[in-house]
Amino acid sequence: MEKILECQMRPMASNRPVPKQVFVNQYLVKWKGFSYLHCSWVPEHEFEKAYKSLRGLETMVNQFHSTMESLGNKVYDFVAIPPEWTTVDRIISFREEDGQRKYLVKFKGLSYAECYWESESDISTFQNEFRRFFDINFGNRRGMYVDHERNHEGFKQITSLTPKFITGSLQPYHLEGLNFLRSAWSNRTHVVLADNMWLGTRIQSIAFLASLFAENVAPFLVVAPSSTLRNWEIGFTTWAPQMNVVVYGGTSQARTVIIQHEFYLPRGRMNGVRGETNRIKFDVILTSYEILDVDTAVLKPIKWKCTIVDDGHRLENENPKLFYSLKQFTCEHHILLTGRPLQVVNSEQQAEQLSALGKRKRNRKQIVEKEAEPTDGEEARQGNKKTRWPYRRRTHRRKTHHMVPKIGLTRDKVLARITVMMLLQEKVKLIENHPSKTVFPDPIIGRFAALKNERNWNKEHDKLLLRAVSKHGFGKWIDIVKDKEFELEQLICKALKVPVENLTRTNPDQKDPHRQLADYLRKRFEILENAMSDECADTYYRNGRRPDEHPLLDIAIADIRRRVSVM
Structure with a gap:
């Protein structure tokens, strides 16, 4: 017996034709050398019989009861064997x-x-x-893709947002980063990908490795903080499930099992294959900085095609263990990922370190002047001079031209926005079928003072605004202002007491008048959005619906009520 998992009152097993249920105290036991699939219930009296013959068994039982008592009320949430x-x-x-x-x-x-x-x-x-x-x-x-590894010069730019070597669709800025990495591979130059956070450097890196794998290039090493290894593993499972990814970490015993069963194919299993490199079983090794430092001797003999270092700015330290570990490896290509610009301090030391990581043979046709890619600002230019590697950094400001919002939306916010748009469609139908009815009931109007102020803006104007948003979509404020069907331009000018003929820009430093009107509509719609959110929340809970009956709406309403409460 390895350990006791749980204790319950359970019916005693019986061999009688019509067994009489007798409930006794039983322990759920995990047996040594067997998985949790083979756990079984053992009656308490069997334990009492074995107390004399098995030393320490009674102590184990007492410790189990002490542990369960220490849980207190949490014992009701305790799960002995998670699925x-x-x-x-x-x-x-x-x-x-x-x-x-x-x-x-x-x-x-x-x-x-x-x-x-x-x-x-x-x-x-x-x-x-x-x-x-x-x-x-x-x-x-x-x-499965090609019969042999292709040379570097044979690599071409990817043009499709849905290439065959990944399961998913890339964003345009992902594709740009992917081609940047592929270009560096083709030119045999190491690179620093320093995109700002939330720009998908992990997705770009996984897509790049998947593209190499499609060209019969492997194995790869990814070094990342231990807290992000699980995210990397999920990323590979999502985007490149065809690759054999092994997370190398854990205790010494766990790493020994990985080396024995996950590193190499057994000899003789592959006919005609010679050499340790060709017997490598994995495609990608994910490991942390600490494990890399401890097990350098284990990973050093492998000839890596590409090494990716997440949080690559750690190489800037004065005494970086990571650098000295990587320096011992045989690797064709290095990629550093960082979410911030490389610092100017210790520039000479870092330049020497990055250069010492590996000096790749250059393509004879390569022109050094074309090596640097477009970057953002002076920091990026300093990074180019310092690292002597192609250096790319894109910020949130630069990615907006790829139709990506500057501010990311969380899952709850997206669900809340979907719910609000559904409510808006219902309001528009109500307006079209019953023009005389008010947009909101009296209790909701009483909570929002802006809905009662009809001096500059009235309920009929709100109806036009809701119809316009329903037609053009959320956020299309300039299109809504310019739409002649609703004539909101004149209504806003009247509300702001600004003549329509004064909308022409006379001062180039002045804000675009259409954008001023769009900001007014946006702020007005935020009031309507909060009112619809409050009305939806009241209806939702008044009807007595259980949250698990409509989980999507429940998550949305939770976010809606939170945002309304802080107004």
Whole structure:
């Protein structure tokens, strides 16, 4: 027995034809050497019989009860065996035992130190994991695109936002970064990708590695902070599921299991293959800075095609262990990712460090003057001089021309916006079918003083505004102002007491008059939006709906009520 997981009053098993249910105290036990699939319930009296023969068993039971008592009220939320612990994450090896094949399984939520041998019948429902295991160990994944590795000069720019080597659609600024990385690979130059946060440097990097994998190029090393390794793993699963990605970390025991079963294919499994490099089983290794420093000797013998260092500005430290570890590796290509401009301090030292990481052979046709890509501002130019690598940095301001909003929207805000637009459509139908009715009921009007002020703006104007937003969409304020159907331009000028003929710009430093009118409409619609949000919240909870009956709307309403409460 390894440990006790739970204690419950359960019916006693009986061999009688019509068993009489007798409830006794039973313990849920995990057995040593077996996974959580094989846990079983043991009656308390069986423990009492074994107390004398098994030393420490009574102490284990007492410690379990002490732990459960310390949980207090949290014991009701306690789950003895989370579902992930019985869900197969990866099958990493197999063996023949008594004429049957057994598989070494890693379960979700558990480390490699807790892998267990399972018979095929115990995990037969996880057919996708079986297919992936046989594809990795016996398939020819790296030859599915091309028969051999292409040279650097054969790489071309990607023009499609949905290339075949990824499962998803890229944004234009993603594609721009992808082609920047591919161009650097083709020119045999290391690069620094210093895009601002929220610009998808991780997606660009994964797409780049997937494009190399499609050209039969592997393996790759990604070094990142331990807190982001899970995000990298999810990113590869989402964008490049065809790649075999292994997270190298955990305890010494876990890393030993990874080395034994995830690094190399067993000898003799691949006929005609010679050399350790060709026996490499993984495509990508994800690891942290700490593990890289500890296990440099393990990762050093592998000939890496590309190394990506997340938070690459860590190389700026005066005594960087990461730099000295990477310097020992054999790698063709280096990419540094950072969310901020490289600092000017220690410029000479950093230039020497980055240059020492690897000096690649240049293409004879390469022109050094064309090496630098467009960047933002003086900081980027300093970065070019300092690192002597192509350096690209894009900020939120530069990505707006790719139709990406300056301010990112969270999931709750998006759901709230969807809900508000649904309410707006209902309001427009009400206005069209019953023109004499008011837009909002009296309780809502009483909460918002701006809805009662009809001196400069009245309810009929709000009806026109709602119809205009329904026609043009949210945020199209300038288009709404210029739309002759609603004549909101004249209404706003009347509300602001500004003659329409004065809208022509006479001072070039003055704000665009159409933009002034658009700002007025935007602020007015925010009032209507908050009023609709409040009305929706009242209706939602007055009808007594349970949150789990409409989870999408529940999330939206939670955000709506939060925003209304801080007005």
